[in-house]
Each structure stands twice: as C-alpha cells, then as structure tokens.
Amino acid sequence: MTLDDKKRVLREMVLHRRFEERCYQAYIERKIGGFLHLYPGQEACCNGVMEAARPGHDYVITGYRDHVHAIKCGTDPKVVMAELYGKETGCSKGRGGSMHVFDVAHRFMGGYALVGGPFPLAAGIAKGIQMKGGDEISICFLGDAANNQGVFHETLNMAKVWNLPVLFVCENNQYGIGTSIQRSTAVLDQYKRACAYNIEAAQCDGQDIDTVYEYAKTAVDYVRSGKGPYFLELMTYRYRGHSMSDSRGYRSREEEEEWKLRDPINILRDKLIAAGALSMDEFTAIEKATDDYIENDVMKFAEESPEPNVADLEKYVLA
Numbered sequence: 001m002t003l004d005d006k007k008r009v010l011r012e013m014v015l016h017r018r019f020e021e022r023c024y025q026a027y028i029e030r031k032i033g034g035f036l037h038l039y040p041g042q043e044a045c046c047n048g049v050m051e052a053a054r055p056g057h058d059y060v061i062t063g064y065r066d067h068v069h070a071i072k073c074g075t076d077p078k079v080v081m082a083e084l085y086g087k088e089t090g091c092s093k094g095r096g097g098s099m100h101v102f103d104v105a106h107r108f109m110g111g112y113a114l115v116g117g118p119f120p121l122a123a124g125i126a127k128g129i130q131m132k133g134g135d136e137i138s139i140c141f142l143g144d145a146a147n148n149q150g151v152f153h154e155t156l157n158m159a160k161v162w163n164l165p166v167l168f169v170c171e172n173n174q175y176g177i178g179t180s181i182q183r184s185t186a187v188l189d190q191y192k193r194a195c196a197y198n199i200e201a202a203q204c205d206g207q208d209i210d211t212v213y214e215y216a217k218t219a220v221d222y223v224r225s226g227k228g229p230y231f232l233e234l235m236t237y238r239y240r241g242h243s244m245s246d247s248r249g250y251r252s253r254e255e256e257e258e259w260k261l262r263d264p265i266n267i268l269r270d271k272l273i274a275a276g277a278l279s280m281d282e283f284t285a286i287e288k289a290t291d292d293y294i295e296n297d298v299m300k301f302a303e304e305s306p307e308p309n310v311a312d313l314e315k316y317v318l319a
Contacts, residue, residue, distance in 0.1 A: 066111025145176025
C-alpha cells in the first residue's frame with residue numbers, strides 16, 4: 001500500500017470504529033434491538049485482508065460480527081445502520097438486524113448467526129466461481145471458536161479435495177463468547193489445524209495492518225492463481241464483550257489494557273506520523289469529520305427512515 005492508500009484506510013478504520021461505538025450508544029438507548037456484536041479492536045483484520053483483495057468483486061461471508069465487513073465491501077453505512085434500526089431502508093429491509101446484514105450488489109453474502117454456518121456456504125460460493133471460470137475468490141471471515149464445529153473440518157476437507165478458490169480468515173480474538181481459547185481448544189494455533197487437510201496456512205499479528213496486508217496479499221494471490229484454498233490466522237482482540245449482554249467478567253481489565261496498547265488505529269496513525277504523511281491535528285480533524293458524518297448522515301438516515309409495513313410481514317418469506 002502507498003502512503004495515500006494507508007491514509008485512506010486510516011480514515012476508513014476510524015469510520016468503522018466510530019460506527020461501532022455509535023451502535024453501542026444506540027443500543028443502550030434501546031433504538032437497536034435484538035443481539036449486537038461489535039468489532040472495535042479488530043479493524044486491521046478486515047481492512048488488511050480486503051485491501052489485498054477486491055472489495056465488491058470478491059465474495060465475502062462472515063459470522064455475526066459483520067457490520068464492518070459489509071461496509072468495507074461497499075455497503076453504504078447509512079443502509080447498515082438502518083438495518084440495525086429495523087427500518088425498511090436497511091439492506092435486509094429491516095428484517096435481518098445486526099446478525100443478518102446482506103448485500104448482493106457488493107457481493108457481501110451475509111453475516112450469519114449460526115457459529116460455523118458460513119464455512120460450507122463459502123465453499124459453495126467458491127465452487128460456483130470455479131464452475132463459471134471466474135477470477136473472483138470466496139473469502140470467509142470467522143472467529144477462532146467456530147473452528148471447533150464439525151462443519152469446519154468437513155468444509156476444509158472438501159475445499160482441498162475440490163481445490164476451491166476460497167480463503168479462510170480466522171480472526172482469533174482469543175475468546176469464544178466468554179470462554180478463553182486456552183480452556184476450549186486442544187490446538188491453540190488455529191493455522192496448524194489446516195495442515196490436517198493439506199491446506200496452505202499462515203499466522204500473523206492482526207493488530208498491525210501492514211503485517212495483515214502482507215500476509216493477506218500472499219494468501220489472496222495464492223487462491224486467485226488457482227492453487228486452491230488457504231487458511232490465514234490473524235491474532236487480535238475485541239475490546240467489547242462477545243455481545244451487549246456480556247459483562248466481560250471472564251477476563252481481567254489489565255489484559256484488556258495491555259491489548260489496547262497495540263490498538264490497530266493508533267499503530268497505523270503513528271506510522272503515518274513518523275513517515276511525515278500525517279500530523280496529529282490532521283488525525284483529530286479526521287475523527288471530527290467522521291463523527292459529524294455519522295451523526296448528521298448515518299444516524300439521521302436511520303432515525304428518519306420508515307418502519308416496515310405490517311402488511312408486508314410475509315413479503316420476503318420464501319417457505
């Protein structure tokens with residue numbers, strides 16, 4: 001990435017952080033209902049991988065921590081927020097909510113509430129690409145705990161047997177809901193599990209976007225060249241709990257503060273300042289402009305959008 005690319009990505013990461021923090025406030029105000037899983041702390045993962053891929057061209061699928069992935073693929077933040085508000089202008093017409101953001105136009109094939117559910121869907125998308133002979137790849141973002149599902153192993157096996165163009169990205173934030181990976185998983189290094197299926201794999205720091213981009217570029221190029229599936233593990237941390245009902249009683253505040261010393265946005269910001277490409281005043285202005293955009297455009301759109309019509313309750317029900 002050039003310095004201009006990195007400045008653009010920094011602005012996007014600030015937008016993603018502020019968007020998620022504003023979601024938190026709206027949930028507390030009871031304007032967002034249902035479940036809500038937030039992404040602060042993990043921004044370098046999605047951004048680093050998608051900078052190495054082709055947002056809006058490659059297919060992306062993930063679990064329930066899905067807002068930032070959709071926005072990075074090209075979905076309008078206003079439409080994502082409207083979806084969280086349950087409004088008719090949302091990307092799923094207000095019927096999906098936080099865990100079911102979906103945008104075919106930008107090839108974001110959805111967030112899914114079922115842990116591990118996206119694995120076979122990602123492989124199915126990759127099979128479709130392979131049969132049509134396209135140059136797209138299928139990218140599956142999921143957390144470390146999902147890898148303990150049986151469907152993880154079934155999917156990796158068939159992905160290799162069929163040599164599918166699919167990139168599995170494990171955002172290893174150390175916890176499956178409230179359980180540390182050290183208490184639930186026999187093999188702590190998730191990338192090592194892919195060797196059971198003869199799949200190329202790597203692990204790297206998920207907080208430094210330069211590192212994520214470097215590893216992701218290798219992985220994306222490998223998959224796009226027709227060599228088959230790839231498994232990339234990114235070591236990261238979520239600042240918030242698993243969901244809004246999570247008090248984070250299973251981990252210490254000291255541990256949280258230690259991870260915040262390696263905040264992905266601050267790491268990129270400080271690198272750009274050291275390179276003379278950014279000043280702290282300029283960064284502060286980026287934060288201010290982002291806050292204004294979210295408040296005056298994103299939240300206003302969601303607040304003022306119409307509720308779904310009760311008469312349309314069954315309009316999108318297929319079975």
